[in-house]
Amino acid sequence: MNCYVYADKFFLHDGVYGPGFLEVKDGKFAAFSEVHPNESANVIDFSGYWIAPGLVDTHIHGFKNHDVMDNNIQGLNAISEGLLSSGVTSFLPTTLTSSTETLTKVVKMIGENYLKVTGAKIKGIFLEGPFFTEKHKGAQNKDYFCDPSIELLENWQNQSGHFIKKIAIAPERKGAAEFIGHAVNNGVAVALAHSDAPYEVAKQAVEKGASIFVHTFNGMSGLHHREPGMAGAAMSLPNVFAEVICDGHHVHPAAANILMNARGRKATLLVTDCMMAGGMPEGRYQLGEFPVVVKEGAATLESGSLAGSILQLIDAVKNVVNWGIATPEEAIYMASTAPAKSIQQDGECGRIAAGLAADFIVLTPQLELMATYLDGNCRYQAKNFKGKEVFQ
Structure with missing residues (x-):
């Protein structure tokens, strides 16, 4: 999965940011930016939701x-x-x-x-x-x-x-x-x-x-x-x-x-x-x-x-x-x-930081779990989740 994830809020390794765009490249986290990527970029729209580490x-x-x-x-x-x-x-x-x-x-x-x-x-x-x-x-x-x-x-x-x-x-x-x-x-x-x-x-x-x-x-x-x-x-x-x-x-x-x-x-x-x-x-x-x-x-x-x-x-x-x-x-x-x-595993998991596996969760502002991603792939989705939309 190579794309950008858009959401209202991101709980990153060095603080809370957003709205913005988090790049996922080859199953790993890459750069985060509050600026929209280039027009040809594949962006998954999680407007209204928060992104946190798995x-x-x-x-x-x-x-x-x-x-x-x-x-x-x-x-x-x-x-x-x-x-x-x-x-x-x-x-x-x-x-x-x-x-x-x-x-x-x-x-x-x-x-x-x-x-x-x-x-x-x-x-x-x-x-x-x-x-x-x-x-x-x-x-x-x-x-x-x-x-x-x-x-x-x-x-x-x-x-x-x-x-x-x-x-x-x-x-x-x-x-x-x-x-x-x-x-x-x-x-x-x-x-x-x-x-x-x-x-x-x-x-x-x-x-x-x-x-x-x-x-x-x-x-x-x-x-x-x-x-x-x-x-x-x-x-x-x-x-x-x-x-x-x-x-x-x-x-x-x-x-x-x-x-x-x-x-x-x-x-x-x-x-x-x-x-x-x-x-x-x-x-x-x-x-x-x-x-x-x-x-x-x-x-x-x-x-x-x-x-x-x-x-x-x-x-x-x-x-x-x-x-x-x-x-x-x-x-x-x-x-x-x-x-x-x-357990000295924060170099592998528990954080959203460039180079780590793209394991993350999608939350509502009430902290209801909507989706769980492993290596950038959606592996769980709540029944009441409206789903993700892709926009350019």
């Missing part, structure tokens, strides 16, 4: 009735295809705590097949577990919890073709400091999660190189005025990113706002933690080995504990704007550029 979900377990832990390429591809309807063009398939053997099979399958998916692009693997502690286990199986193991990580890296880009651990577990240093030195972003660590232990982990707090406020020791805990660390330590699930169930809007104000919106990551029931009707599903009930927008275990979410990333963007805690520009950044930066 969203990047760095924490997602499943979608459209498929789970990453199902361990099959058909399911992985179905997730990839389904995510286009959520505005997601890049993602990290996310595992759950399981046996060493099962995790080995899953990361091997992803590493061998990630280039075969035909929808949203897979940018790496996020291993959520098994190096957690029981108190804040959430929907993770405590029977497989263990101390961080460099040997296990190396085995999984070898099996996946060195495709693991992010791993979550509880920093209070034995050997965490050495593990963090090894992982970071080998290009793996270390995240902190499912942990009862006090503030000082979290601080020490960050000093060793940990750089992401997973689903902040959920699955971690809370903020207390005499013990700031993991939540306090997520809000106050320098040079880290903090995930937040903005579905209205996991975190109160006011708490999300406090986090964004403390952390800064450029270091806050909108993630979904979506499980297989995402994009599906209410009912009974599975999250790994656990049965889950989906009702009234929430996914819960039989105990009543939250079990991931059914959130779609474009809805997280809309939510934080509708809650009045972020501007559209900030919300889009938190769901695209910031997640890409957190």
